[in-house]
Amino acid sequence: xxxxxxxKVIGTRPIRHxxxxxxxxxxxxxxxxxxxxxxxxxxxxSPHAHARIRxxxxxxxxxxxxxxxxxxxxxxxxxxxxxIQLGEGGVNLKYLSHNILAGDKVLxxxxxxxxxxATSPHLAEEALALIQVEYExxxxxxxxxxxxxxxxxxxxxxxxxxxxxQDTDKQSNIATHTQFKVGDVEKGFAKADIVIEREFTxxxxxxxxxxxxxxxxxxxxxxxxxxxxxxxxxxTVQRQLAPVLGIPVAQIRVIPAEIGGGFGGKINLxxxxxxxxxxxxxxxxxxxLMNRAEVFESTGPTPGxxxxxxxxxxxxxxxxxxQAYMAYEAGGYPGSPIGAGMMCIFxxxxxxxxxxxxxxxxxxxxxxxxxxxxxxxxAAFAAETVVDELGEKLGLDPLQFRLRNAAKExxxxxxxxxxxxxxxxxxxxxxxxxxxxxxxxxxxxVGRGVASGYWFNVGLQSSVSINVxxxxxxxxxxxxxxIGGTRASIAMQAAEVLGLKAEEVRPIVADTxxxxxxxxxxxxRTTFASGYAAIEAAHDVLRQMTERAAxxxxxxxxxxxxxxxxFRNAKEPDQRLTFKDVAAQLGRTGGPLTGRxxxxxxxxxxxxxxxxxxxxxxxxxxxxxxxxxxxxxDVGKAIHPSYVEGQxxxxxxxxxxxxxxxxxxxxxxxxxxxxxxxxxxxxxxxDLPMIDTILVEVPNPGHPFGVRGVGEVxxxxxxxxxxxxxxxxxxxxxxxxxxxxxxxxxxxxxKG
Amino acid sequence: MPTKxxxxxxxxxxxxxxxxxxxxxxxxxxRDVLGLTGSKEGCNNGNCGACSVILDGxxxxxxxxxxxxxxxxxxxxxxxxxxxxxxHPLQQKFLEHAALQCGICTxxxxxxxxxxxxxxxxxxxxxxxxxxxxxxxxxxGYDKIIRAVLDAAQTTEAKA
Numbered sequence: 001x002x003x004x005x006x007x008k009v010i011g012t013r014p015i016r017h018x019x020x021x022x023x024x025x026x027x028x029x030x031x032x033x034x035x036x037x038x039x040x041x042x043x044x045x046s047p048h049a050h051a052r053i054r055x056x057x058x059x060x061x062x063x064x065x066x067x068x069x070x071x072x073x074x075x076x077x078x079x080x081x082x083x084i085q086l087g088e089g090g091v092n093l094k095y096l097s098h099n100i101l102a103g104d105k106v107l108x109x110x111x112x113x114x115x116x117x118a119t120s121p122h123l124a125e126e127a128l129a130l131i132q133v134e135y136e137x138x139x140x141x142x143x144x145x146x147x148x149x150x151x152x153x154x155x156x157x158x159x160x161x162x163x164x165x166q167d168t169d170k171q172s173n174i175a176t177h178t179q180f181k182v183g184d185v186e187k188g189f190a191k192a193d194i195v196i197e198r199e200f201t202x203x204x205x206x207x208x209x210x211x212x213x214x215x216x217x218x219x220x221x222x223x224x225x226x227x228x229x230x231x232x233x234x235x236t237v238q239r240q241l242a243p244v245l246g247i248p249v250a251q252i253r254v255i256p257a258e259i260g261g262g263f264g265g266k267i268n269l270x271x272x273x274x275x276x277x278x279x280x281x282x283x284x285x286x287x288x289l290m291n292r293a294e295v296f297e298s299t300g301p302t303p304g305x306x307x308x309x310x311x312x313x314x315x316x317x318x319x320x321x322x323q324a325y326m327a328y329e330a331g332g333y334p335g336s337p338i339g340a341g342m343m344c345i346f347x348x349x350x351x352x353x354x355x356x357x358x359x360x361x362x363x364x365x366x367x368x369x370x371x372x373x374x375x376x377x378x379a380a381f382a383a384e385t386v387v388d389e390l391g392e393k394l395g396l397d398p399l400q401f402r403l404r405n406a407a408k409e410x411x412x413x414x415x416x417x418x419x420x421x422x423x424x425x426x427x428x429x430x431x432x433x434x435x436x437x438x439x440x441x442x443x444x445x446v447g448r449g450v451a452s453g454y455w456f457n458v459g460l461q462s463s464v465s466i467n468v469x470x471x472x473x474x475x476x477x478x479x480x481x482x483i484g485g486t487r488a489s490i491a492m493q494a495a496e497v498l499g500l501k502a503e504e505v506r507p508i509v510a511d512t513x514x515x516x517x518x519x520x521x522x523x524x525r526t527t528f529a530s531g532y533a534a535i536e537a538a539h540d541v542l543r544q545m546t547e548r549a550a551x552x553x554x555x556x557x558x559x560x561x562x563x564x565x566x567f568r569n570a571k572e573p574d575q576r577l578t579f580k581d582v583a584a585q586l587g588r589t590g591g592p593l594t595g596r597x598x599x600x601x602x603x604x605x606x607x608x609x610x611x612x613x614x615x616x617x618x619x620x621x622x623x624x625x626x627x628x629x630x631x632x633x634d635v636g637k638a639i640h641p642s643y644v645e646g647q648x649x650x651x652x653x654x655x656x657x658x659x660x661x662x663x664x665x666x667x668x669x670x671x672x673x674x675x676x677x678x679x680x681x682x683x684x685x686x687d688l689p690m691i692d693t694i695l696v697e698v699p700n701p702g703h704p705f706g707v708r709g710v711g712e713v714x715x716x717x718x719x720x721x722x723x724x725x726x727x728x729x730x731x732x733x734x735x736x737x738x739x740x741x742x743x744x745x746x747x748x749x750x751k752g
Numbered sequence: 753m754p755t756k757x758x759x760x761x762x763x764x765x766x767x768x769x770x771x772x773x774x775x776x777x778x779x780x781x782x783r784d785v786l787g788l789t790g791s792k793e794g795c796n797n798g799n800c801g802a803c804s805v806i807l808d809g810x811x812x813x814x815x816x817x818x819x820x821x822x823x824x825x826x827x828x829x830x831x832x833x834x835x836x837x838x839x840h841p842l843q844q845k846f847l848e849h850a851a852l853q854c855g856i857c858t859x860x861x862x863x864x865x866x867x868x869x870x871x872x873x874x875x876x877x878x879x880x881x882x883x884x885x886x887x888x889x890x891x892x893g894y895d896k897i898i899r900a901v902l903d904a905a906q907t908t909e910a911k912a
Contacts, residue, residue, distance in 0.1 A: 015847045022855030023843040023862060025790015025830035032789035122775065208890045210794040210802055211856040260792070260856025261890050292795040484853035484891060642850035646892055650853065653893030677799035677888060685894040686885040 049670025188321025192312025211260020449725025453716025463516025524709020603702015655718025764832025
């Protein structure tokens with residue numbers, strides 16, 4: 001399938017097209033948007049984790065000079081109780097709307113209740129203090145297992161469990177129970193020579209993007225609404241906003257600014273409808289920015305979870321049965337990534353008998369949002385720790401044990417689909433052969449751990465158009481938010497097809513009015529799917545350019561060939577026109593030339609990673625120091641290797657933070673006690689060594705250049721790899737993340 | 753009673769004056785009064801470093817200094833790092849090493865790294881990591897940032 005074995009652009013490391021703007025401070029992010037007559041919005045949020053709203057009195061706030069409007073959920077149209085599809089998943093409109101501005105109940109500390117527009121952000125904040133809300137405070141439930149109890153406080157009056165696809169009459173905090181089943185797990189365990197079962201818990205963690213959420217809206221009297229903001233998907237915002245505001249999609253234009261990180265957390269609506277109705281009420285553009293505490297308390301996070309894993313193997317080192325019970329916290333409204341976690345938990349392995357039960361459970365925490373391979377890190381922490389323990393008990397090297405049981409092309413995944421060509425084995429082999437793994441680790445309280453991880457990619461929908469300029473350069477118009485260098489990786493694919501240099505393609509991220517529909521930058525899809533669209537659009541350019549060359553030579557298009565940037569006349573081998581020559585004659589050969597493609601590519605490749613970590617545990621304090629880290633990953637084909645490495649390094653480090661430090665601390669009243677970057681401790685440069693990367697390239701047959709999505713899977717193995725390394729260092733199996741010093745110390749002391 | 757204070761200071765080598773409310777931080781003044789949006793707000797309490805500026809030669813979080821405190825002093829922001837001749841070596845090396853992904857923390861890192869190299873032109877890897885520990889990056893895992901700063905130090909040295 002590969003178009004060419006040798007590439008001129010792909011695999012090189014050009015400077016990204018948006019780079020200079022971003023190193024000089026000129027790039028415009030959502031919060032940087034300025035316009036005449038701008039008002040500033042602030043949001044009043046619930047101080048309680050669970051309460052009924054008895055009344056809201058905004059009169060004193062409205063009376064403050066400089067305050068122009070106050071809105072509550074009464075300013076949004078009544079929310080319909082139906083689900084709309086948004087590519088990566090469905091959203092219930094009622095839940096979506098009530099999460100934006102609470103209805104009659106607040107379901108987490110930080111739940112938005114009202115918002116103010118004023119002439120300055122400070123004034124708006126002063127006005128918030130003047131809004132009087134009367135609450136009936138209810139007991140909160142903060143832990144997934146407690147929320148599943150029959151006598152737990154119920155978050156929703158009308159939530160009934162959907163169990164194995166059937167609606168039930170059971171009123172509960174359990175929104176859904178789903179199951180995957182292969183073979184007969186009981187018979188499998190009966191045949192096993194060794195069975196390990198362990199329970200795991202993980203704390204709530206946040207995506208932690210450095211840029212807080214923002215939205216600026218201008219609602220014109222004619223009903224035309226324009227939104228400027230940082231989002232992972234301008235079209236997704238547009239598509240969600242229309243039913244939430246009760247206006248047609250075509251009335252809404254979303255202009256994506258640069259985005260300061262997302263990791264899945266900037267897909268859901270938060271501020272956009274609030275800014276919109278404030279603008280509608282005031283007739284002015286309104287900008288609403290979150291502060292850091294609001295980001296922690298009201299957006300994201302990824303679920304806390306409870307997972308029980310039981311796995312069995314035979315003496316010859318074969319996995320024969322695996323069972324998982326997985327319960328994920330959805331936050332205030334249903335919709336945790338439990339399904340994705342279930343689909344990933346045993347997928348790296350060939351296991352004949354599998355049973356997976358998953359539960360989506362509401363708790364009094366913010367509604368969870370996707371976070372880089374959502375659900376898969378929790379799952380891998382559990383499964384990869386048990387795999388490690390089985391290998392150890394069988395006396396096998398952990399990587400050799402994985403190699404012996406690795407899933408391969410043609411094998412069926414526990415959730416149904418069959419693996420296409422995948423590179424899991426190759427990552428394990430590369431880890432075994434790495435300098436890191438072959439270098440002995442010595443010293444007191446040091447340990448080396450490994451773990452693997454799986455995350456699928458999605459294709460979804462992308463559109464690209466390419467305009468050919470008179471000098472032979474091209475402008476590439478795409479609609480995928482560029483969070484980490486995808487302008488470059490998309491432009492490079494078009495450049496490769498067109499025989500141009502990367503710099504001769506100018507990629508532009510257009511707004512919803514400037515390019516065809518594009519799904520979110522997420523699901524590891526952008527370089528794959530928008531890249532696919534860029535390739536197709538480039539071929540459309542070449543097809544049209546070939547016709548122009550034929551017209552110039554007065555021959556048939558099929559007698560024109562193209563290669564190395566040159567069109568040739570098959571009938572007259574001496575006749576050649578460069579891409580630039582033809583571009584210069586567009587005006588005389590039929591007019592401007594635009595190539596277009598809209599795609600919904602199906603040939604997505606799954607992504608596997610295997611990580612190796614060396615660490616040291618301080619036996620006096622339990623503090624873990626990462627000494628060396630290597631991330632190995634099947635990347636399909638690295639379009640821009642530097643940015644592929646960057647994804648692997650960044651994902652690994654987010655995983656390290658998740659493993660060692662990051663967690664939401666809640667008071668018993670359900671108030672997050674550490675809603676700042678000081679107390680929610682993300683890794684700093686001083687906490688880390690260099691992160692080595694090994695790029696394994698097993699081309700994805702479903703993409704012309706073999707691209708696999710690389711962004712998400714690197715966060716999957718680290719938590720388990722670190723747990724396994726801590727075991728090697730001090731002999732304790734860590735079954736809760738984060739493995740903070742206090743917890744590690746407790747385990748060391750318990751071991752005695 | 754006037755609600756704003758008149759302040760004069762030097763900003764990126766130019767004399768400027770502005771009116772600000774006493775409660776406005778330097779970050780707010782830069783962004784909302786002077787229109788320089790290169791300095792970013794990530795936390796507004798001094799924990800992320802995205803708003804780093806150099807105040808009289810000292811690296812500070814501009815969200816933690818009041819605008820009125822800059823009176824008679826000199827501030828350098830990300831907008832003042834490049835020269836008419838081109839990018840500063842740090843900016844160039846950040847691009848060459850792909851030391852940014854989303855880019856929101858990048859201005860803060862470059863300003864902080866400049867303050868380091870002004871003080872210590874030949875830092876070790878550990879010194880770079882220690883100095884930049886006040887700047888959070890969530891995308892890169894810091895690897896390429898550290899390499900870019902070390903490489904820029906060498907380049908600057910070669911030029912000097």
